[in-house]
Amino acid sequence: MPDLDILSDEEREALNQVMQAPDEPAQQRVLIVDDNKDAREVLAEILSLNGIRCLTAASGNMALNRLNTRESIGLLITDLKMAPCSGLDLIRQVRESERAALPIIIVSGDANVKDAIAAMHLSVVDFLLKPINTKQLLALVKRELGME
Template identity: 70%
Template structure:
């Protein structure tokens, strides 16, 4: 910071963040995957398109985030993208538990690199938005996410 700067870089960043914040909290996408690299890559892809994300390394962590009311107010999660195959609480278990909670109407997208027709049918019976196979078509995913969050899907992908 030079002598003639009024704000430090950190203060300037904080001010920019506040000025960019809309009055209503922007809905975020919760990405649930036990594979750290997959979680981070998906988060980066969405954030490059202006979509805010939170991540969870397990179905259990995601459920805690989704049912904790204070956490919900802070996070304003509007969509969940979950991997199918995870530890104790897999993607289908997560969807089932969300559907039985106060967040039953929450849109959910399942992604999987290892799925069969039975999994896809069960997911559709649980009213998921879509069931995408890995490697994910990022254009399709971005269009789905923007549609579910009420964002302009006409933007170039």
């Protein structure tokens, strides 16, 4: 009698992974974007030590690529002052994409009122100044990822 399975081995494996994957927001990742390697790594380390999975990107273009290829990204944290694509440029591009509803937090060491107002018009979750208050950052991230 022929095999009457309606699922291929690949489909069965994919279904098993979905069924076994914990249905908890902690599986979502935070994408950290900063052209300063040390700043990126420190933020990733702070979040990772608190059970938050992270990806990093050194530029706005790299971040857009990651957002287009990784469904698991549930939050974007970006620096404001980057070249050639600034944090505001990155946010505008995200807001015009399929990921328009993605929560975004801006972290900046050098911001003016004009930048802050522009960011708020782009519906960012918050605008944090460096040096970062880690308790405030963790509370925001956990709230946005539904980990509270």
